[in-house]
Amino acid sequence: MSRVLRSCVHDLRARPLRTVLTALSMLVGVLAVVGVSAADQLSTGYVVAAHEQLRGREATYALSTTIGPQDVAAAHRWVEGVQARIGPQDAAVGLIVETAVRGAPASAEPGAGGRVQQDLSARWVVGAVDDVYRRPLVTGSWPRAGTSGAPGVVLNEAAARRLEVTRVPATLTLGTPQDGTAAAAVVGVVADGLSEPTVYGTLVEAAEVWPASLPAGSATTYLRAGVESFGAAAPVLREAAEVAGIDLVDRDVRRVDTVEEARASARVVQSAFVACAVVALVVAGIGILNIGLASLSDRARELVVRRAVGARRLDVFVQVLGANLVVALIVSCGAVALAVLGVHVVAPALTPHTFVADPVTLPWPAVLNGTAAAVVTSLAGAAAPAVSATRLDVADALRS
Template sequence: MRQLQSPGPLFGSALQSIRTKSGRTALSCLSLVLGVLSIVIVEVASSTAAQVVLQPAELQQGRSNTWEVSAPATPQSMQAASSVMRQWPGDAALLVTDQSVVVHASATGQHIQVNAYTGSLRAIRPFPVLHGKWPADRPTLTPALAVNQAASALGGLRIQPTPGSQPLPVHVSAVVDDGSSTPQVWIPLQQLRSRAGAEAEATIHVIARLDGEHAASTQSRLNSAADAFGLKTNGEAQRVDTVDDLAATLDTMRTTFLIVGGVTLLVGVIGILNIGLATLSERSEEFALRRSLGATRVDVAVLVLAESMMIGLLGATAASGVGWALYKTAVPIFADGVEPDAFPLQACIVGLAAGASAGLLGGAIPALRASRLPIAVVMRA
C-alpha cells in the first residue's frame, strides 16, 4: 500500500503551478474578488452601524430592557425614589433634572444642561471616560462633575446652584462620551443637594433594568416597587431604550445583504469550477504521471484542492484590501464619529474564510475527476 505524500511538497507543487500560470490565476481570483468583497463590505457595514447606531442609542437611552418612572422632586419622593433604587435587584440609578440649577461657560455665557445622578448610572448608560476619572457620588468642597465632549470645548465652567446665587467654580474630573452633540454636564446628586436641594420644578427619573428578564416582567416589578415605597409617579413605567429594535433591524438588513453577497460569491465559485475543469484536460498527463510515480488518488486530489484554495485566499486577500481602502476613504465622509483606523478584524477573517470555502467548493469536482484519471493516460501520450 503506497503512503500518502507529506503536505509540504504537495502545497509547494500547488504554489509553483499557480506561479507558472499567473494569467489564469489572476482570472480565477478576479471571479472571486467581487463575491468576497460583498461579504467583507457587509461585515464592515454591520460593525460600523453598531458604532453609529447602537452605541449612541445605549449612551442616550440605556442598554437593552431599560425602564423609567418619573415623579415631581419633593423630599418625600426623593426618599421613596432612593429606596426603590437601593432595593432594585438589577442596575438602577436616579436622575434629577432641575431647571433652577445653571452651569454656564464664562467665556461665552452659554448655559449647559445639568444632569444630577446617583446609583449605577454607567451600568445602564455605559459612558466611555475619555479623560480623567468619573466623579464619586459624595460631597466635595469644589463641585466635581463630568462633561461631554461638546461641553469640554467651552471651558471656564461655573455652577449656579440656585437662582440669584453666586456662581461657583467647578472641577471637571472627567470628559465622557454621552452620545449627545449638545453640551451637557453630569454631577453627583449629593454634591448638588448639599448646595441646592430639590426644587419644585425638578423632576426625578428612576431608571432601572434587569438582565435576562422579559420586558413585561421588568415593567411590572418597577411599578410594584414604586407603589411599595410610596413613590407617586407621573404614570406607569415606560421603556426608554430602543436597542433591541435597532439591533433587530440591523440584523435583518445584514442577513439580506449576506444572501446577496452569497449569490455573488457563488458566481465566483462557478468561475473557479469552470477554470478548474478547463485546465484538467491540459494537466491530465501530469496527474497520470504523478500516479505512475507513486502518488495516490488522495495526493492528486489534495494538490488540485490546494491550488483552488490558494486562489480563493488570494482573491479574499485582494477583496479585503479593497474593503480596507474603501473603509478608510468612505467612513470619514459618511460615518461621523467612527474612527477610520479601527477597521474591523472580523471582516477580514470572514472574507478569508469565504475565499477559502469558495476555493474548496470550486475545486472539489476538478479534484475528484483528477484523482480518477487512469494511469494509462500517460502511456497514450
Template sequence: MRLIRDALRDMRAHRIRTALGGLSLFLALLSLAGTTVVGTVVEDLFVAREEQLNGRVPTLATSLDIGSVGAVPLDELISTIAAEIRARDGEFAIIQEKTVQVSSTPGDELTREYVDGTVSLVAGRLDQVRRLPVLEGRWLDSDEHVYPGGIVVNMAGREVYGGVGDVVLLQGSPHATAYPQRIVGVISDGVGGAMIYQSLSSAVHFQPHVIDAVFSSELLVHLPGETVREVAGAIRDASAALGVPKDSVQPAVKGDLDSLLGNLAMMELGFGVVSGVMLLVAMLGLLNIGLATFRERARELSLRRALGATRLRIFGLVVAGTTLLSLGVAVIAIGVSYLAVAWLTPRLIDPASALAPPGYPMLAAVISLSASFGAGLIGGLAPAVAAARTSPTRLLRA
C-alpha cells in the same frame, strides 16, 4: 504526503494559471470575509451608539413621579430602588434634567457672568446603564458622597465650561446662593449640546430646593443578560416597594435599535449575494482552468496510467491540486482580513465613540474556509473525473 507533493509540483508547473485561479478566488473570499467583518463592526457601531444614548441592552425606562410616592426622603428612595435592582445584579439611574445658571467667570458676584446650562441630576450609576466613555478624569462619586461633590461634563461642555480641575458656579434654583463645583471628568455621551452631570444627592445637599415640589424624573434600569419582560418586572417591583401601584408603571424600551438592526441585516444580505456571485465566478474559473489544464496534460496523464497509476490516484491528484490552492488562498484572505480588523480598525475608531475595538469574528474565518474548500472541491471535480477516465491507449494513438 506523496499525493500532496505531486499536487504541489503540478501547481508549480503551471504557475500562471494557478496564480490567476488563486487571484479570482482570493478576491471572492476577501469580499465574503469583508462582508462578514464589516457587518459585525457596523452592527457593533449601531448598538454602541444606541447604548450610548439610551442604555445598554436590555434597558427600559419609565417616568418616576416622586410627588406620587409620598414623603419619601431622597436617600431612602434611592436605597429602596438600589436594593430591588442590585439584588438582581442590575443597575439603575434616576435622571432629572434642569436648566440652571452656570458661571465659569472668576470675580465677585457683581462682575460674574452667568449663562443658562443644562444639568442632568443623576442618582445611581448612569455610567453603568449607558455607555459613557470617560475621556478625562472619572465619573461621579457614589450617592453617599455628597460633599464636596463634583461635576462631569460632555465634550461640548468642555468647550464651554472647561476641563478637569476647572471650577464653575452653579445656581440650581432662583434666588439661591451659587455654589462652586469642580469638574472631575469629561465623557462622551453622544449629545451634541453642552451637558453637565451632577449627583442628585450632592445637588440637594448644596441646594435643598433644587428638587421641585412635584419632582418628575426618568428611571432607567439595566439587567445584563435578562429579557425585556424581566427588566419590566424589576421596575414594577421597585415601584411597588415605593408604594406605587404596579399597574400604573409602564416601562418601555428607548430608541429604535431593532429597526436599525433589521435594516442592517437586509444590507448584509445584499452584500452577501454579491459575494456569493463572485465566489461562483471564481469557482467557474477554477473549473475552466482545470479543464484547460487537463487537455494540455492528456498525454502526461495517459503516461501515468500506462506506468501503473490507478484512476483513483489520478482523480486524487487533480482534486488535491485545486483543494490545496483554495485552502492556501483562504488562509491568505483570512490573514488579510484579520490584520484589517486587528490593526487598521482600532486606528479608525474615534476615541470619543462608545465603540470598543472589535475582535475578529470567527464566523468570517469559518465561512471563508468552508466556501473556499467547497469552491476548490467543486471546481476540481469535473477535471478530476475527466482525468481519471483517461485511457493508457490514448498515448499509443497520439
C-alpha cells in the same frame, strides 16, 4: 499518500502563475466571508449601541415623578429599595433628576466684556449612568461624591464645545435662574449623543453643596433588567417608591429603550451582507474553474503520457484535484492569520476610543464557514477539469 502529496506539490511548483491565481481566488472568497461577517457585526453593533446611547440599554424600564431638594434622601432610598429587591447581579438601576443651570468658564469676567453664561441641561444622578445608558467617556472620569469641595461634574461633548473646555480637570461657574452661582470641577467629558449641552453630576453632592441647583424637577428611575421582565419590573419600581416615601404623580411604568427596533433595522443590512458573501464565493469558484479549464489544454499531453505509462484515471483525477485542495488548505490558514491580525491589531488601531459600539471580535463561525467554503469552492471549481482530464483520449493525444 506521500506519493500523491509529492505529485500535488510538484504540480503546483511547476506552474507558479496558475498556483498564485488560484490562491488569490480562494483568498478573496475566505476573506470575503470573514470580512462581511465582521462588517455585519460592526454595523449591527453600532446601530444597537447608538440606540442604547440615546434611549437606554436593552430592556430598560422607567418610572417618572417630580421631586425637590427635600426629597433627595427619599430618592436614594428609592434606588436602594429597587436594588434590594432585584439583586445587583440581576439588573442595574439608576435615578436621574433633570433640571436647568447656566454655566461659564471660571476665567470669564462678568460684565459686557465677559462671556455670556450658557444655558445647560443638568442631570443629577444616583447610581452609574453608564449602567443604564451606553455613554463612553471621551476623557476623564465620572464624578464621585465627596472628592472635593466643589461639586464634580461631567460635560457632554456639546457642552464642552459651548463652554470651550478642551481638557480636564477644569473649573466652571454654574448658576441657576433662582439663585447665585457655585464653582464646579469638570472631571470628564462624555459622549452621550445628545445635541443639547448637558452637565452630569451626583445628586447627593448637588444637594449638599449646591441645593439651589435642585428646584422641583423631573426624576426618573431607570431599571435595566431582562427582556421579558416587564411584569416583574413594574411592581418593583412602584413598591420601592412607596416604601421610600416618594409621591408618584404617575404610576405608569414604561419601557424606554428601542433596541428591538434597532435590531429589526439591522436585519435588512444583514441580508445585504450575506448576499455580498455569496457573490464573492461564487466569483472565487468561477475563477478557479476558469483557471483549471484553461490549464487543462496546456497539460493534456502531460496527462495522457502518464495514462500511457500506466497511470489510472483515479491517479490523474487526484493529481488535478489534489493540487487545488493543497492550495485551499494553505490559503485558509493564511486567511485566518490575516483575519486575526485585522481584528486584534488593525481594527483597534483605527477605532476611536469613544466609539459607542463594542469592539469587533473575531467571528470564528464565519472563519470556519469561510474555510469550509474555500475547500468546497476549490473542489467544485477543480472537479470539472479533473473529470475532463480523466476522459482525455490517450491514442489521439499521442498521435498528435
